[in-house]
Amino acid sequence: MKPQRSNSRSNSRNRALVEAAADLFASQGFKATSMRDIARAVDMLPGSIYYHFDSKDDLLLAIYEAGVAQITQTFEEAVESLDDPWARLEAGMAALIRAVTEESSFTRVIFKVTPDEVPKYSGELIAFRDQFEAKFEELLEGLSLQPWVNRQLLRLMLLGAGNHAQLWFSPDGDYSADEISEQFCRFVKESATR
Amino acid sequence: MKPQRSNSRSNSRNRALVEAAADLFASQGFKATSMRDIARAVDMLPGSIYYHFDSKDDLLLAIYEAGVAQITQTFEEAVESLDDPWARLEAGMAALIRAVTEESSFTRVIFKVTPDEVPKYSGELIAFRDQFEAKFEELLEGLSLQPWVNRQLLRLMLLGAGNHAQLWFSPDGDYSADEISEQFCRFVKESATR
Amino acid sequence: MKPQRSNSRSNSRNRALVEAAADLFASQGFKATSMRDIARAVDMLPGSIYYHFDSKDDLLLAIYEAGVAQITQTFEEAVESLDDPWARLEAGMAALIRAVTEESSFTRVIFKVTPDEVPKYSGELIAFRDQFEAKFEELLEGLSLQPWVNRQLLRLMLLGAGNHAQLWFSPDGDYSADEISEQFCRFVKESATR
Amino acid sequence: MKPQRSNSRSNSRNRALVEAAADLFASQGFKATSMRDIARAVDMLPGSIYYHFDSKDDLLLAIYEAGVAQITQTFEEAVESLDDPWARLEAGMAALIRAVTEESSFTRVIFKVTPDEVPKYSGELIAFRDQFEAKFEELLEGLSLQPWVNRQLLRLMLLGAGNHAQLWFSPDGDYSADEISEQFCRFVKESATR
DNA sequence: CATGAATGAGGATTCATTCAT
């Protein structure tokens, strides 16, 4: 009775829909955004959204997917041309901060909406997050560090610090994403390399 | 016309009410927790809650207030007996991680529910948060650091890293709050001092 | 289990209670005024009102009773010293307008709150209203009128006109209750006599 | 961001909805009528009403609008074929009495529900009322009256008398709207001319 | 005389969702 696999025809309206939803989820949160809000933003009726997506949860899933794809790409582009592991870390960190703040709302949704808000897909959402964190982990692998350094905790510290920027970063503020990244990484570089 | 300091009589039921609400807000989030949920948890009727608090928002305000009081106290107790600035930082950081994770749900609410979820009181909630962050800032003032260190960004990094622990920390996990704090602070200490 | 006949001990608090309720009923209406509103106005708790009155409806009943007593007295005082039937009509009409507007809120309640808002006592309330209207009717009996005049409709016209003043009369307006009454009565006098 | 002229699609159900609401508002009052009551009357669920109207207040606004349109039309039809100012007054007055009593409940709502019951729209509601009263005023302008007559007070007297009929008029009673109007106007005509 | 605490029913409104057209 409902043959399609993951109901999301990709045409112009569909794109606008996802973008509007991402904007709203990123700025107000998932629960606080209603289907009405989204519909209004794309000049549609609430019911019409269901032609494109089976549910609000599915919409979020699509946004997460697109967001991870995007941040991964941004991340890789920032890093691929660099050889020095520390330069790569710094570039990656800067990409994270940008993703969490300025960049498109797709990426911001990933860090704003936590998987446990959508039990139905929490597994998938966590998987998407992990997918990105794995990229980040790779970055750390390239570093040669002092024996006292716990790589897992280092990763968590940097991720947390970067993530947190979404709460205080302002494009008009005193620091750019690059400057912030440089400062954060310097603590690690100066301490963890003899 | 009637002073009434913000409707919240303090007796046994009232306490249970706030605690139940804090538990739920901390674990499910503010929006996702209904007054019904809270009422059920304390075996009350939803309407009865309004004898104790004027609104759901006011409940959150009370929790924030209690949470900040508690974390501030925990924080100060952890730090006051210590003289060495780095030892103080480490102890403070550990207190933050504990507050964000194990400790009573009151403190967890502060880091889980963001002020912008409650427009009516966002000002007050931010003030409560700042109150704690000021304590944290004091800690950093005691440190003598290299000239390249930006104290503001350092504070933000540590706060973010600690804050983030709420998402991954597990009391049964590989590391204790103390161990995590020690690792985080070591990056700073080893790099930022001579 | 509840011996008292019409539960309304008359002491100071009781008086304040009825007055506050009358004020609120007169200005906001019966349905729109909550027991909480009334309690707040006399610095009591909502539950405490029930020591004095058995229900909100009973409160209204008491107000109606007091209101009718008062308007009747005002009315009689205005009229008793006069002999000329037309002068009596004019004075009575002026008393009505005052009752509906400036005078204590007790009388205003009678003309603002309609009996059908309180099914339980609608009979009693109507009786109270009739009690006053009877006074008004007496006034008309003294007049000698042309045969074409229907006394019942005349009464209804004057009552309606006076009643209506509650909606537009202002103590700071262009006309006093006396002037209004004089104008209204003049139409009747000039046409209905010889 | 979206004009939307005030949410009220016009089709069959919508019409039934407004009519049912008008009936209930006219007979029980605005505050005393719940959305549940209205929904039950049209065999809908309470929530469904909100597809057609944004709020209970908006429903009242729509009814007022329709009511004023209707009474204005009735009024004009009654008056337009007549030339004699006194005949016009009498016809207009009769139309008012009918509007307040027998006629559709739309018009009755205007005279039963006072603007101050709905603070949000009290301005608009007053404007609607004024719109009708202006029609009534025009009627008086055509009359040549004695110098002692205050046209404003005359208007208020007639309006009040007519308005009041809603409380006592019965279609099965002793008098028709025409008879009542004739009697009321006669007082004015006989006194105020020559 | 009154309070403190609660009840239970009902208030308006919002929600994600459905489905015939």
Next chain:
DNA sequence: CATGAATGAATCCTCATTCAT
């Protein structure tokens, strides 16, 4: 592709009232 109309359950909250103390 989308709408127009509705559902049903849940939302926060307010109500008049009760009753042990």
